[in-house]
Amino acid sequence: MGCTVFDTAIGACGLAWRDDVVVGASLPSGGAAAMRAYLTRRFPDAVFGTPGPRVQAAVDGIMALLGGARVDLAGVALDLSGVPPFNRRAYEIARTIPPGKTLTYGDIAHRLGLPGSAQAVGQAMGQNPFPPIVPCHRVLAAGGKDGGFSARGGVETKRRMLVIEGALADEPTLF
Numbered sequence: 001m002g003c004t005v006f007d008t009a010i011g012a013c014g015l016a017w018r019d020d021v022v023v024g025a026s027l028p029s030g031g032a033a034a035m036r037a038y039l040t041r042r043f044p045d046a047v048f049g050t051p052g053p054r055v056q057a058a059v060d061g062i063m064a065l066l067g068g069a070r071v072d073l074a075g076v077a078l079d080l081s082g083v084p085p086f087n088r089r090a091y092e093i094a095r096t097i098p099p100g101k102t103l104t105y106g107d108i109a110h111r112l113g114l115p116g117s118a119q120a121v122g123q124a125m126g127q128n129p130f131p132p133i134v135p136c137h138r139v140l141a142a143g144g145k146d147g148g149f150s151a152r153g154g155v156e157t158k159r160r161m162l163v164i165e166g167a168l169a170d171e172p173t174l175f
Helices: 032-042 053-066 085-094 105-111 118-126 154-165
Strands: 002-008 011-018 021-026
Touching: 002 032, 002 053, 011 032, 011 053, 021 032, 021 053, 053 154, 085 105, 085 118, 105 118
Parallel strands: none
Antiparallel strands: 002 011, 011 021
C-alpha cells in the first residue's frame, strides 16, 4: 500500500492506494505535515511514495477539481470492500453528481428507493472515506442548506468547494 500528500488550491490533500485502486482520500487537515501524520495513523502499513499512472491521474484530477476545473472523478477505481452496503449505494449515486451541481440528502434517499432515509444518507456522507472522489460536498440538506461536513473547516470548507465548482455564488445575494 502506498500513500502521498499533494498540494491543492485549498490545502494539502492525501491519498492512499493499493495497486491501481484508491483505498482512501482526505481533504486538507492542517498542512502537509498534519496530512502525513493523519495518513500514517489511518493507513499504518502504507509507505509514502509516488503513485503509478492511474492513481497519479486521480491525484491530478483532484488538484484540477479543487483548482476550479470541471473534472469528473467518477472513473477513479475505489476499494469499497470495507464500506457498508447502504453507504456504497449512496456513494454510487453521489458520484453521478457533476461538478457545479448538487443533490439533497433526500434526493439521494429517493434515488435509493428509500425516501425516509435522508438522515442515513447524511450519516453515510459523513463517513465518506474518499472525499472529493465521492463528492459528498455536493450533497446538501433540504432547501439547499449546507447540512454538515466532516472535513476540517466543516461547512465553510464545503461551501468553498461548491463555490470553486460554481455550484454556489461566491457571496450571498438578495436575488
